[in-house]
Amino acid sequence: MSESIDEGLKNELQKQGIWVTSTQELYNWGRRNSIWPLQFGLACCAIEMIATAASRYDLARFGGEVFRPSPRQADLMIVAGTVTKKMAPQIVRLYNQMPDPKYVISMGACAISGGPFKQGYNVLKGIDRYIPVDVYIPGCPPRPEALLHAFMELQRKIDGQKLTGENKAEHLNRAQPSEFPVPAFGAHDLEPPANPEVFRPPQIERV
Amino acid sequence: MTQNPYFFIVIFVGVAVVFPLMPLALAWLWRHFFQPPKPGAQKNATYECGVESMGEAHVQFQSQYYLYCIIFLIFDVEAVFLVPFAVAFTGLPVGAFIAILIFLLLLIEGLVWAWSKGCLSWAREKNVE
Numbered sequence: 330m331s332e333s334i335d336e337g338l339k340n341e342l343q344k345q346g347i348w349v350t351s352t353q354e355l356y357n358w359g360r361r362n363s364i365w366p367l368q369f370g371l372a373c374c375a376i377e378m379i380a381t382a383a384s385r386y387d388l389a390r391f392g393g394e395v396f397r398p399s400p401r402q403a404d405l406m407i408v409a410g411t412v413t414k415k416m417a418p419q420i421v422r423l424y425n426q427m428p429d430p431k432y433v434i435s436m437g438a439c440a441i442s443g444g445p446f447k448q449g450y451n452v453l454k455g456i457d458r459y460i461p462v463d464v465y466i467p468g469c470p471p472r473p474e475a476l477l478h479a480f481m482e483l484q485r486k487i488d489g490q491k492l493t494g495e496n497k498a499e500h501l502n503r504a505q506p507s508e509f510p511v512p513a514f515g516a517h518d519l520e521p522p523a524n525p526e527v528f529r530p531p532q533i534e535r536v
Numbered sequence: 537m538t539q540n541p542y543f544f545i546v547i548f549v550g551v552a553v554v555f556p557l558m559p560l561a562l563a564w565l566w567r568h569f570f571q572p573p574k575p576g577a578q579k580n581a582t583y584e585c586g587v588e589s590m591g592e593a594h595v596q597f598q599s600q601y602y603l604y605c606i607i608f609l610i611f612d613v614e615a616v617f618l619v620p621f622a623v624a625f626t627g628l629p630v631g632a633f634i635a636i637l638i639f640l641l642l643l644i645e646g647l648v649w650a651w652s653k654g655c656l657s658w659a660r661e662k663n664v665e
Binding site for chain 1: 539559570571574576578579581584585586587588
């Protein structure tokens with residue numbers, strides 16, 4: 330849709346005081362500047378998340394200040410901290426209860442892979458085994474600047490999402506599921522240990 | 537142009553109807569053309585803290601705490617009477633002394649009665665099911 334407007338013509342019109350846009354740009358502009366995160370912290374990364382939201386780093390500059398205590402009103406889930414196997418079903422359930430479009434930032438080494446507690450018997454080896462993650466932030470814990478960077482990356486991603494056509498955003502696709510199966514707390518491990526629909530482990534290639 | 541003085545109210549009513557209906561209609565159109573609704577069992581669940589709700593919502597709580605409240609209130613009021621009694625103790629005539637003793641006796645009797653009824657033991661056996 331945005332391709333139909335010539336960039337040069339658009340600039341020329343803007344100089345004359347006429348602002349031309351498309352539905353897609355307007356839609357993405359509104360969405361990316363009002364990302365409401367879920368108020369939800371798991372471990373020490375949550376402290377950095379709090380610092381990011383507070384006045385010094387001020388996530389509000391990017392439109393993310395309204396931390397929602399209810400998943401019904403949230404657009405973004407920041408998985409901030411170690412995900413224990415006992416907590417994983419609750420996280421997936423919260424994710425399921427968020428309305429579309431929804432995004433996930435996996436914050437810190439623990440949420441990405443289990444981090445320093447990876448060998449622990451009760452630590453999930455990455456939240457991306459159960460829910461699709463949009464942005465990963467390395468660090469233990471990541472500094473607030475890193476979370477801001479991830480937030481801006483997410484805004485960039487939202488900005489690039491198409492409203493129509495073949496490559497339209499996933500949440501606009503009728504076939505794309507909005508809920509993912511919640512793992513059950515089994516005798517030894519979570520069952521299933523990963524959601525094959527979401528989790529594609531990197532293949533090791535030996536050359 | 538002669539107008540009915542109530543004509544403005546008609547305009548206001550029209551605006552009041554159109555103004556909220558317009559975003560609703562836009563949202564409906566948006567849903568129809570772009571974003572398909574994706575309801576689900578968990579998405580539509582009533583409880584939203586990540587934990588599954590269990591049991592009935594219509595549960596009854598034991599209201600035995602009110603007995604504690606009443607007993608506390610009575611003895612709190614008693615303390616209010618006892619303080620001036622203690623202050624004026626040396627100058628009291630015998631009649632006033634006996635009167636306050638009767639007052640204390642009545643309250644102690646009430647405490648004994650509540651105690652013997654089992655009001656002071658938390659989670660009484662007969663209420664535990």
